[in-house]
Amino acid sequence: MTLRVAVIGSGPAGIYTAEALIKQSGGAVEVDVLERLPTPYGLVRYGVAPDHTSIKSIANYLRKVLEQPEVRFLGGVTLGEHVTVEDLLACYDAVVYCTGAMVDRRLGIPGEDLPGSVAATDFVNWYCGHPDVDPSRFTLDSPEVAVIGVGNVAVDVVRILAKTSEELSATDVPHEVLERLESSQVKAIHMIGRRGPEHAKFTLKELRELGELANADVCVRPDEAVVLGADFPRQIRGNIEVLRSWSERSPAGRPRRLDVRFWLRPVEILGTERVEGLKLERTILSPEGRVVGTGEYETLPVGMVLRSVGYQSIPLPGVPFSEKTMTVPNAAGRVREREYVAGWLKRGPTGVIGTNKSDAAETVRTLLSDLSGQAPRDLRPLDTLLSERGVHPVTYEEWLAIESAEAELAKSLGRGERVKLTGLEAMLRACRP
Numbered sequence: 001m002t003l004r005v006a007v008i009g010s011g012p013a014g015i016y017t018a019e020a021l022i023k024q025s026g027g028a029v030e031v032d033v034l035e036r037l038p039t040p041y042g043l044v045r046y047g048v049a050p051d052h053t054s055i056k057s058i059a060n061y062l063r064k065v066l067e068q069p070e071v072r073f074l075g076g077v078t079l080g081e082h083v084t085v086e087d088l089l090a091c092y093d094a095v096v097y098c099t100g101a102m103v104d105r106r107l108g109i110p111g112e113d114l115p116g117s118v119a120a121t122d123f124v125n126w127y128c129g130h131p132d133v134d135p136s137r138f139t140l141d142s143p144e145v146a147v148i149g150v151g152n153v154a155v156d157v158v159r160i161l162a163k164t165s166e167e168l169s170a171t172d173v174p175h176e177v178l179e180r181l182e183s184s185q186v187k188a189i190h191m192i193g194r195r196g197p198e199h200a201k202f203t204l205k206e207l208r209e210l211g212e213l214a215n216a217d218v219c220v221r222p223d224e225a226v227v228l229g230a231d232f233p234r235q236i237r238g239n240i241e242v243l244r245s246w247s248e249r250s251p252a253g254r255p256r257r258l259d260v261r262f263w264l265r266p267v268e269i270l271g272t273e274r275v276e277g278l279k280l281e282r283t284i285l286s287p288e289g290r291v292v293g294t295g296e297y298e299t300l301p302v303g304m305v306l307r308s309v310g311y312q313s314i315p316l317p318g319v320p321f322s323e324k325t326m327t328v329p330n331a332a333g334r335v336r337e338r339e340y341v342a343g344w345l346k347r348g349p350t351g352v353i354g355t356n357k358s359d360a361a362e363t364v365r366t367l368l369s370d371l372s373g374q375a376p377r378d379l380r381p382l383d384t385l386l387s388e389r390g391v392h393p394v395t396y397e398e399w400l401a402i403e404s405a406e407a408e409l410a411k412s413l414g415r416g417e418r419v420k421l422t423g424l425e426a427m428l429r430a431c432r433p
Contacts, residue, residue, distance in 0.1 A: 015062045097340070098360075105307075142185065150199075190259045
């Protein structure tokens with residue numbers, strides 16, 4: 001029996017799930033990958049920094065999966081708008097939810113909703129050309145910016161803020177975004193962590209890249225580079241050594257300055273009509289290992305605050321969701337009968353892109369075990385249902401037309417291999433002229 005499976009989401013988790021279904025079933029499967037955008041690859045296209053071309057090359061691997069004869073890409077189809085869970089279960093033997101975790105956690109402090117206080121994911125989506133974010137969303141007119149968080153996403157954000165438009169010209173940054181980066185007034189960037197260097201979440205490779213910035217001095221205060229304890233894993237020891245070396249050198253007078261700060265927590269974003277400052281409190285660790293305030297404060301005169309303190313998933317219409325874990329409750333990927341989950345929506349925003357491969361494989365093992373030996377179902381074709389509702393999915397061939405248009409745009413601008421189109425209308429014009 002050939003199984004028909006719907007995978008909701010075409011990011012790494014979704015495509016790795018499609019691949020696992022083909023391999024584990026021996027090809028006895030038809031997989032439809034449904035995606036609300038006209039473009040596949042999810043976080044690889046809209047979350048990886050444009051200057052990280054080696055990571056973005058993962059798209060070449062994902063492409064090969066989408067080109068398998070057992071797989072079909074259906075873009076522009078949204079769960080809850082165009083189809084329901086009940087619709088999918090009437091059309092498929094099983095459904096796997098793989099929509100990731102692309103909403104930032106909030107700080108929960110006064111002033112967080114002021115204009116100029118934004119989620120780092122909004123900024124990342126902006127410079128990655130996500131169609132949900134208008135290219136005019138950000139005007140970098142403040143001389144000082146604060147980035148709350150010391151993980152890899154925060155490092156990406158400060159690196160993009162620190163670089164010149166010339167350094168980013170060969171990347172796929174949308175041209176409208178590149179022009180705004182070119183007119184940026186940012187001179188000082190503050191990256192702020194609540195704990196010490198030994199607790200930072202960035203990787204050593206990402207951290208070292210900051211030290212290679214040609215347009216910005218990277219500064220660390222000697223008193224904030226002090227660490228508690230000595231027995232750390234190799235990765236953390238490497239981070240500490242790099243940060244200590246930066247604390248011992250003097251600025252070289254580059255156009256921009258990046259201050260990497262530790263032992264500070266935001267307590268209030270200041271301003272009336274927009275962000276005018278960020279109030280921070282010095283922190284220490286309690287005997288129980290908790291971060292506590294010392295009552296010592298300082299204020300940074302920033303005009304923009306970007307929070308990068310972790311991702312979380314959002315509920316899908318008709319799908320169980322835990323507000324406590326911000327994931328879909330599951331047992332080895334099983335949600336309910338014939339419903340499954342994989343990726344960050346399953347386990348939370350942990351691991352790297354490749355972690356989704358083993359995660360997807362576990363979910364598929366559960367799915368195939370559950371459906372083994374079951375009688376064939378009388379399934380309705382999804383195409384018929386969508387046609388009746390006036391929904392015309394973007395095909396894989398149409399996605400390739402978008403890719404070609406982006407390559408042509410890059411050529412016309414004299415910029416790298418591709419320049420991303422911005423907005424759904426531009427994408428649809430490219431694939432459906």
